[in-house]
Amino acid sequence: MLARNVSLFSYDDHLQALISTYKYRGDVALAHVFTDTLKRTYRKNFKGAIPVPIPLSEERLLERGFNQAAVLAEQLPVAYNACLVRTVNEDKQSKQSRRGRLRGYVRPFSFQGDAACVADKHMLLIDDIYTTGSTLRKAAVPLLEQGAKQVSALTVARG
Template structure:
């Protein structure tokens, strides 16, 4: 087996299930050295809205969002810290187009979404221009690799620089870039929804997407990202 990220040989004893799923193991396994570089987030001593670490109560971003969306019970969860290792991983996956890396965190995503089985999963979309340039939607790629069903009920009609490449002021000033598809507008009322993004920074992208979904009165709306 080879590590999905660094491509070094991975040694270890295979389970019976792994013996009968060799292709899956070859594409999903991270070696111990790579795994240890990615920092899992905790639910203790963190912002009650966005899981920002080492915050008591709510961070300043979430206080702002609460004032703008007082009726929205915002709950964001993420798996990993957007540390240096994760930044480098996203550079390779998202910006250099190494699509094979969509398998890197399969087991983590499957474990998380197993608890969300009743939710309708909607990934944050990329624009047609970005999709043509990159060749894939990085969020949908992560979900597909983990075998998580999702619906493309949002479309992005404007683009520009990636959020990661914008400064804080540029992120917060971004105008509404999303709208629901016709099918999406007809399908989310009174449903439990989970919006999925790759990285959470200020929350601007998530709240834009949430805004158009909340207009259709879902039963519940949660948000999730791989990194925060």
């Protein structure tokens, strides 16, 4: 389902602190730390792909005040398509074990918008952390159902 993922960095203690400050303390300006590397990686690996940020639940959006994946997608040299919505509010991934993330299939995302914007196109999911890939694989499903030619992912960290 997910053709591939490219992560900018390995998830280490330093990056964990940086991403936590970005996500949970609302320091949106930290997204700009990744701008040059995001752009370079996009151009090298995904040129022409349409970015799609992983959506947050309404609860998380109200909690944080911003969608960290959308802010990252804004750093790319092309416009993103917010064509996914989160329809099921799962427990926070950061609070689940690896087994819990992989266990059971919940369909937390649905497609919204014009299918012509996705059909026969390479769609690029954008998120901050790739741990098991569960979230990204689940997000790929509605895009593929709408006729996406391919779905890949670009994440800041893999850990």
